[in-house]
Amino acid sequence: MIVVVGAGPAGIAAALRVHECGAPVTVIDDNVAPGGQIWRGDSANAWVRRFRDADIAILRGTRVITGDAGAQWLLLEGPEGARKISYSKLVLATGSRELFLPFPGWTLPGAFGAGGLQALVKSGLSVAGRKIVVGGTGPLLLAVAAYLRQHGAEVKLIAEQAGIGSLAAFAGTLLRRPKKILQGGGLALTLAGIPYMNDCWVTAAHGDGRLHSVTLRRGRKEWLEDCDYAAIGYGLVSNDELETFLGPSANIHAARTGEVELSLIEGEIAGLEAAGRGEIAASLCGKRDKARRFAAAIDATFALRGELKSLPDPGTIVCRCEDVTAERLRDFTDSRAAKLQTRCGMGPCQGRICGPATQFLYGWKPGSLRPPLFPASVGSLLPLERTEP
Amino acid sequence: MPEMLLVRVNGREIRAPSNATVAAAMIGAGELIFRQSVSGEPRAPLCGMGVCFECRVTIDGCAHLRSCQVLVREGMEIHT
Numbered sequence: 382m383i384v385v386v387g388a389g390p391a392g393i394a395a396a397l398r399v400h401e402c403g404a405p406v407t408v409i410d411d412n413v414a415p416g417g418q419i420w421r422g423d424s425a426n427a428w429v430r431r432f433r434d435a436d437i438a439i440l441r442g443t444r445v446i447t448g449d450a451g452a453q454w455l456l457l458e459g460p461e462g463a464r465k466i467s468y469s470k471l472v473l474a475t476g477s478r479e480l481f482l483p484f485p486g487w488t489l490p491g492a493f494g495a496g497g498l499q500a501l502v503k504s505g506l507s508v509a510g511r512k513i514v515v516g517g518t519g520p521l522l523l524a525v526a527a528y529l530r531q532h533g534a535e536v537k538l539i540a541e542q543a544g545i546g547s548l549a550a551f552a553g554t555l556l557r558r559p560k561k562i563l564q565g566g567g568l569a570l571t572l573a574g575i576p577y578m579n580d581c582w583v584t585a586a587h588g589d590g591r592l593h594s595v596t597l598r599r600g601r602k603e604w605l606e607d608c609d610y611a612a613i614g615y616g617l618v619s620n621d622e623l624e625t626f627l628g629p630s631a632n633i634h635a636a637r638t639g640e641v642e643l644s645l646i647e648g649e650i651a652g653l654e655a656a657g658r659g660e661i662a663a664s665l666c667g668k669r670d671k672a673r674r675f676a677a678a679i680d681a682t683f684a685l686r687g688e689l690k691s692l693p694d695p696g697t698i699v700c701r702c703e704d705v706t707a708e709r710l711r712d713f714t715d716s717r718a719a720k721l722q723t724r725c726g727m728g729p730c731q732g733r734i735c736g737p738a739t740q741f742l743y744g745w746k747p748g749s750l751r752p753p754l755f756p757a758s759v760g761s762l763l764p765l766e767r768t769e770p
Numbered sequence: 771m772p773e774m775l776l777v778r779v780n781g782r783e784i785r786a787p788s789n790a791t792v793a794a795a796m797i798g799a800g801e802l803i804f805r806q807s808v809s810g811e812p813r814a815p816l817c818g819m820g821v822c823f824e825c826r827v828t829i830d831g832c833a834h835l836r837s838c839q840v841l842v843r844e845g846m847e848i849h850t
Contacts, residue, residue, distance in 0.1 A: 411820050413791070413841050418819050422789065442839065478821045490802040490814030500818030504838065505790025506798050590812055591802050620821075701816070701824060704809040729823035729834075734816070756823075756834070 382407060383655050384455065384468040386445055386623060389417020390644040391636040392474035393432045395652030399472075400435050402656035407466070408439040409457060415439060417476055418496060419641050422503040428645070445623055446761060447752035450630040456761070463761035470655035473624050473635040474648050477617040480737050482517075482685075483699045483707065484692040486586030486595075487613070495525045495614035502532055509533030514595050514606055516540035516583045517614040518683045520640075525612055527572055537606055539572075540581040540597055542615070543683050548579055551682035584692065586611055616683060618737045626750045640679070643672040690742050699742070700735040702728020707742075716745040729756045777846040792837035792848060793818070793825045804837065804850055 385396045388410035399406040412421065415433070420426045424433075443459030454467045479494045486492065493501065495517050502508055511534045515526045518541060526536045541548070581599035586592050594607045617639055624635045634654045636647040646669045653662035693699060695708035703724040713719040716726060716739060725739070726732030726748055739745045753762065772787040779801045786795030793815050796804070803812040804825050815825035820839040827837045828849040837848070 412839060421819075478817060478819065481816065488807070488811060488813060490804075490812055493815065494817050497816055497818035501791075501794050501797060501815065501838065504794040504818070505787050506794035591814075698807075698811075701807070701813070701822070704807050704811070729826070730821060734822050 382466075382468055383470045383472065384409065384466060385472040385474060385652070386410075386455075387417065387474035387476055388412070388415035388432070388439060389474065389476045389638065390419060390428065390641050391476065391638045391648030391651070392417070392472070393428050394645045394648030395472045395474055395634075395636060395655070396437050397428075397431060397435060398649050398652030398658075399656045400437055402653070402658055404656050406437055408437060409443050409445060409455075409466075410439060410441055411444050413441060415441075417644075418500055421500055422505070444755045444757075446755055446757040448623070448627055450627040450633060453632060458755070458757050458761045463757070463763070469632065471627075471630075471633045472648075472651045472655050473627075473633060474638065474644075474651065475620040475623055476638045476644070477619050478733065479614040480616045480618045480741070481613075481734055482615050482689055482692055482741065483697050483735075483738055484583065484585060485694050485697050486588070486592070488698050488701055489586050489588045489592040490590070491588065491592030491609065492586045492611045492613065495522055495612040497614065498610060498612040499525045499528050502529065507532070508610070511535065511609040512537055512607065513610045513612055514538060514540065514583065514597070514608045515612045516542075516581075516595075516597075517616070518542045518685065519614070519616045520679060520683075521614065521617075523572060523577075525614075526575055529612070530572070530575065536572075536575045537608055538576040538578055538597075540583055540599075541577065541579050542582045542686055542689065543579060544686070545579045547682045547684070551678065582689065582692075583611060583613055615685060615689070616680075620733075622731075622733070622750055622754055626752070626754060637673075639676050640672070643669075643676050646672050685741060693742070699738060700725040700728065702726075702730050702735075705735075710739070710743070713743075714745075716748040719745070720748055731755070775842050775844045775846075777842050777844075777848060779848045780850060786842045788842065790842050792827065792829060792835075792840045792842055792846070794838075795842050796827075796837065796848070801850070 383406045385408045416429045445455045448455035583595045584598045585596040587594045634651040636651040638644040650662045693707040697707045705723045705725040719725045772789045774785045784799035813824045816822040825837040829835045
């Protein structure tokens with residue numbers, strides 16, 4: 382049995398390739414339906430339809446809480462409780478999450494991630510008539526702003542931290558990719574009239590129990606903008622916890638993910654390799670390398686400016702699970718010491734939010750991983766007792 | 771159009787489309803406080819995709835569920 386973890390673009394592409402090769406495949410996914418974040422709630426998407434039509438087994442609402450790369454099994458927790466699953470080959474297509482940088486007020490209800498607010502709208506939230514400030518960095522901000530506006534929101538502005546110089550260089554890259562220009566052109570039409578401010582970022586959110594305004598900075602200018610919601614994200618972080626925990630293995634094929642085209646091709650290659658069709662996988666590497674170069678150009682364009690490291694005030698919460706402030710983290714030099722003494726990163730998200738933030742703010746390497754990789758009930762861990770004396 | 775369902779948040783009735791998650795239904799109905807943080811701050815969803823655990827609520831007696839990853843069901847009882 383080949384097992385694929387993740388049913389976003391990469392996982393769907395991998396599972397379809399395995400299925401086409403005639404091998405049995407099971408997909409494990411945390412969400413209520415296949416499609417990942419990009420196709421969340423989009424059951425009409427061609428890839429999602431192909432996946433559904435192929436009738437591939439999928440365990441929804443299910444997380445991997447631990448596993449053993451040597452013995453080739455995973456322990457899962459889902460709606461029906463816990464179960465162990467064995468694999469011959471494992472494809473990891475666990476996708477990405479957003480990078481969030483702490484700033485004063487970012488814990489207020491109404492301050493969402495950029496992709497975060499979009500995911501909620503894709504999940505049925507109405508934003509009609511809501512005033513929203515979109516901020517952070519990357520091409521996702523444009524997609525999010527266009528999406529929110531299509532759903533009736535009043536997007537007040539897009540605050541992009543990247544400078545005009547790198548954006549201009551990026552525009553040059555786009556000129557060599559006509560398909561991307563069409564995508565960008567469509568977005569530009571939707572966004573017409575929304576101010577897109579480069580060298581600009583949200584320095585604080587304000588409100589009493591819920592967000593009602595944000596402070597923006599651009600050069601020497603600082604001003605207040607009233608809004609119902611803020612949607613702020615600083616790019617993507619790979620969900621690589623499971624891959625890191627399991628360690629390298631000849632039976633594990635990990636798909637690097639990011640932009641949808643990259644995710645699809647990486648997924649196809651990982652699926653083909655898992656199915657033992659390395660020769661077909663090799664024929665796709667040229668396409669993959671092109672997608673990787675484009676991803677690298679995006680990363681370079683939207684590299685985070687150093688000034689963002691001074692976003693948190695001493696009293697700003699950095700670890701939202703354990704309410705650890707920037708002030709309490711100031712004297713530590715690594716995540717392990719900070720974790721032991723302040724509980725930073727020890728809450729239910731297990732450092733998935735504050736880990737990448739402290740890496741950017743303080744240069745800390747991610748802390749070591751221990752099972753369970755997601756919070757799990759004690760009952761779910763019992764199958765381990767029975768099989769491992 | 772999806773069917774509209776009735777659920778209760780801390781006893782208050784709200785309506786939501788059947789394809790909505792609990793988090794989306796709650797925010798849409800103005801229920802923006804999902805939990806109290808360890809120092810007593812009100813909190814609401816951040817990531818919208820099951821990673822941050824800020825949207826944890828009790829659903830039909832089951833505590834600590836991520837409301838962004840659970841679909842609404844008719845008659846569901848949600849407590850923050």
